[in-house]
Amino acid sequence: MGVEVLTGFLYSLVVYNIPLLYGTVGEIFNEKTGSLNLGVEGTMAVGSLFGYLVGCWCNSLLLGILAAMVFAGLCGLLFAFFTVTLQANQNVTGLTITTLGLGIYYFVGHGVNKNLGWPSMQAAANVAAGWKAQPIPLLSDIPIIGKAFFSHNIFVYLGVLIAVLSWWYMKYTKAGLRMRAVGENPAAADSCGVNINRYKYAHILLGSAIMGIGGYYMALNISGEYLASTGWINGYGWIAVALVIFAKWNPARALLGTFVFGIFKTLEVYNDSIVAAFPKAFGWLNAIPLKVYTALPFIITAVVLFAGSVRKKSKSNQPAAVGVNYYREDR
Amino acid sequence: MKRYHIVKRDLLTPGRRIVFYLLAIAAALLLGALLLMMTGVNPLSYYFKMLTIGTVTDSGELSRLAYKQVENLIKVFVPLVLTSVALSVAFKMKFWNIGGEGQFLVGAVAAAFIPLKFGVIGNQALTLLLMAAAAMAAAAVWGGIVALLKVRFGTNETLMTLMFNYIALYFVALLGEEKAGWNVFLDPESQRPLFRSVWDFVTMPAITIGKFSLSWSLLFVLVLCILVYFYLKKTKHGYEISVVGDSIGTAKYAGMKVGRIIVRTMLLSSALIGLAGFFKLTSAGPLSTSLTDSVGWTGIVVAWLAKLDTVGIVITSLLISILRFGCSQASVTFGAVDSRFADLLQGVILFAVLAADFVIRFKIVKKEEA
Incomplete structure (x- = not known):
């Protein structure tokens, strides 16, 4: 019994928390170019809804992913247009993307539900089939770990791939280096001939599109049932904003952070069965109120944020120009 | 080219x-x-329904419950306007207090604690006064910590207040789930954990005009708005806030104690938001995680729309309250x-x-x- 619970716990840890990875990597792309985009929650909501609807109506998983990326990307475009071109305040713009995005989610979702009828995921055979787990040969045969880490749907593998590729891109490519320069010191990058606006637009759009896939994931993960009260994203976007800090703006660390934060999210559900399976080792878990798990990611992030600011600025990894708009003539 | x-x-x-x-x-x-x-x-009839906030019936007559709708609108307006004005005080200093949600909840929890733990202290008025003081003190601490960290270590206040929002939110959620001897916030009568209303002990007094009862909270809040207006426009403190907002360098050069100004202003901003939590608690019933009705977020939008101008904020808050409350009323007719x-x-x-x-x-x- 213990082995089954452990496997189930690890499996859920991966399957429920990969959307955090998408949201976090997307936000890292934003913040690395100096844009604190607080619209993650709304961007993911828009991506989730349109991805799901288009995917089901066209009966195509690929079109669903594309739609999620395009519509979330439009949220990014809105953010970029207002903060980069129109020089509007980033905090206000980002928060409004969240408000607007959630408004769109409920307005369109409710409207489709009432007027057209909600499309079911099972009816869209290709989407349902595409969501099925695709065990990796050989690796998935390893006891416990095989089931927990190598028997997932393609979105899990895709998310990990995106995180690793993003890490490589930011660390080792010329474009990645320039992108980081834009986030650290846009004036200096500008004087070296880097097109600041183009870099900002490109990475905000790319980051938002990645968030959109995360949203689509969340929709499919609950079988596309429309949630009229809490919504599909239900705070994951905000955890992603926190996770960026925990991950120190590094997509590879985001992978690790996703699982650390994920442990708490998963414990909310698995607390009782873990205690039942391992009463000796984990009996003390029962003394912890479940909501402590929900709060822990934010408490940990607050501590990390605090510790980062106490240490020397150069060690905290936060892009120096994050949150600051760049207006060339103000130099 | x-x-x-x-x-x-x-x-x-x-x-x-x-x-x-x-x-x-x-x-x-x-x-x-x-x-x-x-x-x-039909957008015209929707907008009509929205702007009249349900005071007009479908047949075009004044609803018999119109007074009730105005009372409800005031319940939406009071916390929003106070929160928006409070946020604008911090924003004027370019201090990004996006922690309105958390400060609001912390204030409400502290206010609820007084009657739920000690019952009525002295009389109703004194109890309400103590509740308001507790709300302001607790919220000021919650916001003040962030300001202190910002001044002392340069901790990013946008992200920190954001984290504090969620810590406060899940703290309230925790209070709503844990039935225990220490948890005075739950209804002792109920088997299931259920927040106890402070109405068991206190009610906010109101002036009755016919059927309509005008809550004192509206009058208090409007007076506070006027006070904040003069504080920002006419006092030395207000001037210091705007100088720090323009340029910290200039403020330092002029011999201002920037750190102290930032902490002081943030204490004021968050205390007022805590007070908004107190007003909401006494007007809209028991504690809950959705008690804020998103005023911490909406307040940012309102303050920004009004260009941080106090008079503008009062007007904008009223319009946004009509928009939000009106839409909830219109959704009854337009399914x-x-x-x-x-x-x-x-x-x-x-x-x-x-x-x-x-x-x-x-x-x-x-x-x-x-």
Whole structure:
């Protein structure tokens, strides 16, 4: 019994928390170019809804992913247009993307539900089939770990791939280096001939599109049932904003952070069965109120944020120009 | 080759600026109307329902419960206006207090603690006074910590207040789930964990005019707005806030104690938000995680729409309250439209106004280049 619970716990840890990875990597792309985009929650909501609807109506998983990326990307475009071109305040713009995005989610979702009828995921055979787990040969045969880490749907593998590729891109490519320069010191990058606006637009759009896939994931993960009260994203976007800090703006660390934060999210559900399976080792878990798990990611992030600011600025990894708009003539 | 350049332009006259903003709002409402038409709803009748906040019945007569609707609108307006004004105090200093939600909840929890733990202390008025004081003190601590960290270590206040929001939110959620001897916030009568209403002990007094009862909280809040207006415009503190907001360097050079000003202002900002939590708690019933009704977020939008001007904030808060409460009323009649259409509309309006801001601040010139 213990082995089954452990496997189930690890499996859920991966399957429920990969959307955090998408949201976090997307936000890292934003913040690395100096844009604190607080619209993650709304961007993911828009991506989730349109991805799901288009995917089901066209009966195509690929079109669903594309739609999620395009519509979330439009949220990014809105953010970029207002903060980069129109020089509007980033905090206000980002928060409004969240408000607007959630408004769109409920307005369109409710409207489709009432007027057209909600499309079911099972009816869209290709989407349902595409969501099925695709065990990796050989690796998935390893006891416990095989089931927990190598028997997932393609979105899990895709998310990990995106995180690793993003890490490589930011660390080792010329474009990645320039992108980081834009986030650290846009004036200096500008004087070296880097097109600041183009870099900002490109990475905000790319980051938002990645968030959109995360949203689509969340929709499919609950079988596309429309949630009229809490919504599909239900705070994951905000955890992603926190996770960026925990991950120190590094997509590879985001992978690790996703699982650390994920442990708490998963414990909310698995607390009782873990205690039942391992009463000796984990009996003390029962003394912890479940909501402590929900709060822990934010408490940990607050501590990390605090510790980062106490240490020397150069060690905290936060892009120096994050949150600051760049207006060339103000130099 | 011709290239377009964005250049700052001279200040427009107030009249022309207002025209731009009105055009922006009209454009936003027009877009909303198009969306409503797509769901098969007549936008004119929807907007009519929204703007009259359910005081007019479907047959076009004044509803017999119209007074009730105005009372409910006031319940929405009071916390929003106080939160928005409080946020604007911090924003004037370019201190990004996006922790309104958390400070609001912490204030409400502290206010609820007084009667739920000690019962009525002395009389109703004294109890209410102590509740208000507790709310302000607790919220001030919650916001003050962030200001202190910012001043002492340069900790990013935007992200820190954001984290504090969620810590406060899940603390309230925890209080709502844990039945225990120490947890005075739950109803002892109920088997299931259920928040106990402070109405068991205290009620906010009201002036009754016929059937209509005008809550004292509205009067208090309006007086507070006037006080904040004078604080920002006429006092030394207010001047210091605007200098720090313009340039910390200038403030330091002028011999101002910047750290102290930041902490002091943030204490004030968060204490007022805590007070808003107290007013909401005493007017809208028991504690809950949704007690804030998103005023911490909406307040940021309101403060920004009103350009941090206190009088503007009062007017904008009223309009946004009508929009939000009106949409919830309209959704009763128009089943096809979710009540959170208000969020969508609010977002579109803000973007339209931000675009108008740009047109007002900058102009685009075409330049010939070799």
